[in-house]
Amino acid sequence: MMRALFAAFLSCLIAMPAVAQGLQALLQAEAEEVLSPGRRTVGPVLGGLVDAAPDGLESFLEAWRDKRVWRRADGMFFVADEAEDDRLDLIDVETGAPAGQGAEDEFEQSKPNGGVRREIASALVAFQLSSPDRARRVAALDAVARDMEAEQLAPLMASIDGEEDGALRARKARLANMLVASHGETTQARIEAIARLGGETDLQARAVLNRILTVEEGVAVALPEGENIARVLVPGEDMSVTDAYAQLVDAGLAQARIGRDDIVAALVENMEGDRVGGVARAELDDEYMRRRAYEALAARGVVPPFVSEIEMGRAVASHAFYTVYDEADAEVTAAAEAALAESESAVAISQGIDLGLDALSLASIFFLAAIGLAITFGVMGVINMAHGEFIMMGAYTGYVVQQIVPDYTLSILIALPLAFAVTFAAGVAMERLVIRWLYHRPLETLLATFGISIALQQIAKNVFGTQARPLTSPGWLDGAWVVNDVIAISYIRIAIFVLALVFLGLTLLILNRTRLGLEVRAVTQNPGMAASMGIDPDRINMLTFGLGSGIAGIAGVAIGLYAKVTSEMGADYIVQSFMTVVVGGVGNVWGTLAGATLIGGMQKGIEWLNPSNTLAAQTYMILFIILFIQFRPRGIVAPKGRAAGD
Known part of the structure; x- marks a missing residue:
């Protein structure tokens, strides 16, 4: 009988959840990463902290982002502000209560770089989206609206159902729709979200559509296959022939045209005694003679030859100029174009x-x-x-x-x-x-x-x-x-x-x-x-x-x-x-x-x-x-x- 009771008690102990760890214990378990965080390695630490959600986490994340976290020689973490005489005013990370003072040389400061601080800020936003303080939820939504990162979608969606404020719930749903339009997992989900943005006069909604439709200029011998081409550019209509040739030069597909300064530099560099290219130094004041000397050097292969207007036109005609969407999915960009056209009409x-x-x-x-x-x-x-x-x-x-x-x-x-x-x-x-x-x-x-x-x-x-x-x-x-x-x-x-x-x-x-x-x-x-x-x-x-x-x-x-x-x-x-x-x-x-x-x-x-x-x-x-x-x-x-x- 006693054995049966002991076995039942033991099974209950096994079934009970583990006692939640405090913030101090969690920080000490990841002490090195907290003290010297890296952009690529801080994510798991932040994820573990947010999942555990210990008391004082929100204030700690704010202090960590602001470089106010210090570790004492015994491994204890504190939030601290610098005081006089090289001392620190210490604050308990869990309770937020004053914890006395300490000599600054007994502590080591955590100094996250800009990338880490952005990661911390994102984690803080996720935490604040469900904060009981309305002002903090508003601040978190403002942060989401500024960044519009893919990582913000999941915590934002998770916070919508529990939001009791009608205005904030509507704003969360609106921001979530914009995030889905930009970072949705499936093409269909993105197209549906983009369609809901159609006809909007809101600057932020139009900014989302414009980001989806951002393009880069490209040039190649032929239009590339597999690319989401936005527009084919015609030299002489959509752009000047000179600009088109300059784009070829930038892409390494054509030789740069020779300018007046290039001619002078080449002549100075190839001067032999008092002559260059068969032209005496005294005659180089004349532009025609400088050009003649340069052509002589080009004929010998010493300098690049001139590019004539005819050659420039042939080079431009033999290449395709286009703009390509940064967004690879053509269905998404087509939906964004239609939605933006509706928005522009509404505007x-x-x-x-x-x-x-x-x-x-x-x-x-x-x-x-x-x-x-x-x-x-x-x-x-x-x-x-x-x-x-x-x-x-x-x-x-x-x-x-x-x-x-x-x-x-x-x-x-x-x-x-x-x-x-x-x-x-x-x-x-x-x-x-x-x-x-x-x-x-x-x-x-x-x-x-x-x-x-x-x-x-x-x-x-x-x-x-x-x-x-x-x-x-x-x-x-x-x-x-x-x-x-x-x-x-x-x-x-x-x-x-x-x-x-x-x-x-x-x-x-x-x-x-x-x-x-x-x-x-x-x-x-x-x-x-x-x-x-x-x-x-x-x-x-x-x-x-x-x-x-x-x-x-x-x-x-x-x-x-x-x-x-x-x-x-x-x-x-x-x-x-x-x-x-x-x-x-x-x-x-x-x-x-x-x-x-x-x-x-x-x-x-x-x-x-x-x-x-x-x-x-x-x-x-x-x-x-x-x-x-x-x-x-x-x-x-x-x-x-x-x-x-x-």
């Missing part, structure tokens, strides 16, 4: 959408800047050259409010109506004091408002200085809405676009659904008849000018969030505002919207065609507008009433 579409969004954003800025001018210029026929300064006043109003109210969201909400009130009052004052005396005198009005604009600029310089002032957007407007690697638009521009839509709606509501709007339209179409109906044209002109100026102030707050706030900022928008109003149709809100859209789209389109010269874009745009108004002088939406008569 082209995305670029068009991105350009359209940029144009729409610029159009919304022009619309905001011009809508107030459309009201004053269209309804009253006043050429207000100080309109840009009302925009500037609105921007500075926002700046002053932010100095008082530090909450950027609240300050913007306060600044918008306050900017309207300030510029409305300034517009009313300007109309009462100056404009009302200059109706139907456009030249005097232009000169007067131009003088007012200069005065307002100088006042702003005296009050705020010449330095640009910050008008800071709220934190929730930071960043951009990113659709993909091509399409992105900042949240500030989106906010300006939304504000432009809001003002479009408010302006239409005021003009079409309020008594003020009814009276404005009545004065616009027939001021005499409106006066006979009890409407005061002077009062309507004052309110209209104030309304246009107030809208310009609100536009200044919006533009100030996007552009610099200076005393001259209005000058940057006055020309575009007038062009917008004239092209769209004077006195018409829908015309202003159409004009802003046309000008914004044109400017962005010209900048896209000539991105290095924005001044040229504005010049071309002005020339187009001059031609446009020759054929449609009243603008896109022709005005009616008094403005049409004017």
Whole structure:
């Protein structure tokens, strides 16, 4: 009975797994390799450590990679940092706890080279992919994305199922697909992975496809068999004959052509007394004589002969020039070409959408800047050259409010109506004091408002200085809405676009659904008849000018969030505002919207065609507008009433 119990106990002991070794014991078992690791021999050591996964392994691998691992004379390993007086601050490799100090001369440092550190980094990535710390998993995925090595595929695939974070799981699956496309074990697996990359606008996905399609130039007597030929090059079409011959020379298939320096060097080397090749030294100043002397040496076989143009052409014609894929599998490269073509089409579409969004954003800025001018210029026929300064006043109003109210969201909400009130009052004052005396005198009005604009600029310089002032957007407007690697638009521009839509709606509501709007339209179409109906044209002109100026102030707050706030900022928008109003149709809100859209789209389109010269874009745009108004002088939406008569 006792024997039976002993046998059963012994069998249980045999069946029990071996007690896991600690990190220190594992390191001492491979002490020499840890201390002096080699690029080809460190792999098994790293594999054993990762498989055992002892406590403290991750921190140890980081320290080993950073050359912070030291071995004491008794064989114990420590992580250590150099201290004063040639001493080391020791850290236990297993617990990470301080382990006192030691004299540096009692320790030997592990100094892995660059190749070994890359191996350690790969092992560390594999270990960190399943780390409970999300930040470490993100860092590991960043490392995988940078290197895209075949060894990273297996640990990456193994970590996907256990990943609880949805975003990280999707990123892991995406990186795994890219790794399969580059390093998959079977052709079919690679083709399927490549097909999933087709149509992607992501830079990394396109980089994977481009790496698969990398080529090298080749030249031979005939096209090589068994090679994955990418393209056959035709000298004279795909490359010059001279470049083709140079490629033959580099490949050792033709003799190098003799240049002027080669001739001089050969003549100096073969000089016999005061003659070379039968030509006297005194005659060698002449290029023809130098060539003659060289030909004499070539005839004797002393130097290589000249290669004539005919011989060069024959040599090029007798060889095949081509590019060959680095990837040997033709099915894989064909799939990559198809996928890359889809991606390039998607990129082209995305670029068009991105350009359209940029144009729409610029159009919304022009619309905001011009809508107030459309009201004053269209309804009253006043050429207000100080309109840009009302925009500037609105921007500075926002700046002053932010100095008082530090909450950027609240300050913007306060600044918008306050900017309207300030510029409305300034517009009313300007109309009462100056404009009302200059109706139907456009030249005097232009000169007067131009003088007012200069005065307002100088006042702003005296009050705020010449330095640009910050008008800071709220934190929730930071960043951009990113659709993909091509399409992105900042949240500030989106906010300006939304504000432009809001003002479009408010302006239409005021003009079409309020008594003020009814009276404005009545004065616009027939001021005499409106006066006979009890409407005061002077009062309507004052309110209209104030309304246009107030809208310009609100536009200044919006533009100030996007552009610099200076005393001259209005000058940057006055020309575009007038062009917008004239092209769209004077006195018409829908015309202003159409004009802003046309000008914004044109400017962005010209900048896209000539991105290095924005001044040229504005010049071309002005020339187009001059031609446009020759054929449609009243603008896109022709005005009616008094403005049409004017």
